[in-house]
Amino acid sequence: MLAVVQTLAVIAALVHVYIFSLESLRFTDPKVHAAAFQVSEYDLEAVRPWAFNQGFYNLFLAIGTLVGVILVRPVEAAGWALIVMGCGSMLMAAVVLVATDRRFVRAAAAQGTIPALTLLAALTQL
Template structure:
């Protein structure tokens, strides 16, 4: 079952790397800022620095989670701490997103489902 946790954690991290690319690298694309993030063209320049910064938060969560995946077997305490912190933060961010704007339910589900499954699978190991 530990392998399931590791696989799910890597998938959660990959989703957050993708979110990083949307927020930090592709946010100026109208399909991204208007289509996915509901940011009007007139607000783009004001919001772009925030999105860029937020993207790096997502990247750092992904990196920490993947490091945890690699550490969980040779150094369980550190590995579990990183996996639980990373996936817990991903899930919490998804809940905040949907709690802030119900229109973002699909995005929050995409962002939070795999981390939630990772945490549920982790419960079988702790």
């Protein structure tokens, strides 16, 4: 079952690397800022620094989770702490997103489902 936790955690991290690319690298693309984030061309320059910062937040969560996946077998306590903290933060960010604006329910589901499954699978191992 630990392999399932590790696999789900890697998938959750990869989703957040993808979100990083949208928010920090591709945000000025109209398909990204307008379609995915519902930010108008008029508001783009004001919102872009926030999106850039948020993208790196998602990247750091992904990196921490991946380090946890690597460490969970040789340094069990540290690995579990990183996986639970990373996926827990991903899940709670998704909850905050949908609680703030119901229009983002699809994005919140994409952001939070795999971390939630990871945490559920982790409960069988702790």
